[in-house]
Amino acid sequence: MKIEVLGTGCFTCLMLEAMVKETAARLGLNAEVSHVYDIEEIIERGVMMTPALAIDGKLKISGKLPSKSELERLIKG
Numbered sequence: 001m002k003i004e005v006l007g008t009g010c011f012t013c014l015m016l017e018a019m020v021k022e023t024a025a026r027l028g029l030n031a032e033v034s035h036v037y038d039i040e041e042i043i044e045r046g047v048m049m050t051p052a053l054a055i056d057g058k059l060k061i062s063g064k065l066p067s068k069s070e071l072e073r074l075i076k077g
Contacts (some may be wrong), residue, residue, distance in 0.1 A: 001032040001076065002057070006042045007050035012065050016051040022073050031075075 003020055007013025016075065017035050036042060039047040042050065049063030060074045 003031050004036055004054040006036045006047050006052040008039055009037055013051040014068045016065055019071055023075055
């Protein structure tokens with residue numbers, strides 16, 4: 001599983017990255033978590049508001065910080 005946080009490095013984007021890592025660890029997932037900071041790449045992916053979350057290349061959420069339960073649901077699929 002590949003999980004990407006898309007955002008320029010603001011507090012909310014960094015918070016989402018930390019939440020993703022914590023959730024993946026808690027669920028015992030062998031997930032590759034990365035952070036895309038490049039604004040041009042973020043825009044190319046159709047993201048207009050950050051933070052955004054992509055799982056296996058599919059955009060799951062954009063423009064808000066999900067609750068812990070929502071994030072867990074998104075990661076579990």
